[in-house]
Amino acid sequence: MAIEETRWLSGEEQQAWFALAGMVSWLPDVLDAQLQREAGITHFEYSVMAMLSMSPERTMRMSEVGALANGALPRLSRTVDRLEKRGWVTRRPDPQDGRATLAVLTDAGWDKVVATAPGHVAEVRRVVFDPLTKTQVRQLHEIATRIRRVVHPDGCPPTLPEPSAP
Amino acid sequence: MAIEETRWLSGEEQQAWFALAGMVSWLPDVLDAQLQREAGITHFEYSVMAMLSMSPERTMRMSEVGALANGALPRLSRTVDRLEKRGWVTRRPDPQDGRATLAVLTDAGWDKVVATAPGHVAEVRRVVFDPLTKTQVRQLHEIATRIRRVVHPDGCPPTLPEPSAP
């Protein structure tokens, strides 16, 4: 809200913005819908379990999970409540730091991820990768990285934790 | 969930997907935050009013607004409730078709859009266009269009309604 003259979007920018806004609105809905239909979980719940499944010991601090799954702490806390009730995750205090809570994926949780991953990956492929060329995938990677750096500066490390599974 | 072998994501695809997921999660939050801070409205509320402001007569059918603002009907209905309470929008029955409802932007609503647009556009510029090159904007346009076609097939027309304002 500076006093400067507003730089309105050009025609090209408007169209790009409109396309982006549409994608950003609907993509999460589609992913949620598939997971809800075939696994009875939300995309965020899946992300939480998937991140845990990729961690050594299937264990991570709440805040780490949150960062990787793109969710703030209150949201994560309630989500882990639900996952705990369903027997897929358990909490235990971090022996290293009494303030921290560790989330642990149970065997049942592991099985749930393994059962759910193929359908989810297929959906991601269908809506994101199949419509794009290999070149566009690289372009998207760069573009999304740049935007994400601005919208969420304290983003996650460039390398994911040991992928020991799906 | 076919019986076919799962085609897991390649390393490149995983990274691109991770970057995209981050962007898709945080971008809406950042835009909502700016509008909430500076105008006390959500991004969806702004979109609804902005679409109306660009329409001739500042009037549109609910379902049209919903399509342009990327929201389903129940959401739109409640959003217009709120905007109506704040005096920015009014409803009236469509004389052409008694089932339809027309949403009309009031003068106060128009003023609100005019007052809010500069700050919002600046934020969109800051998080989307400033970090990208002109080439990347074109690439993003094409990529987002392709993905949106899959996630929301009954998308909106390629051309926006007469932009008679912001």
Next chain:
DNA sequence: GAGCTTTACTTGCGTCGTCAAGTATTTGTC
């Protein structure tokens, strides 16, 4: 080592969004 600050969650409360069901109007169909 007492006390203030910071960090890492958790939770109460209010709002928002979605699903399913309900209402009103229009559009065939016979």
Next chain:
DNA sequence: GACAAATACTTGACGACGCAAGTAAAGCTC
């Protein structure tokens, strides 16, 4: 023209999310 089906919303019930406040452990300072 009467009745079923479709369309265009609206609404009741309910779950999820975010903000701000609360709790508990660590860390720092003197």
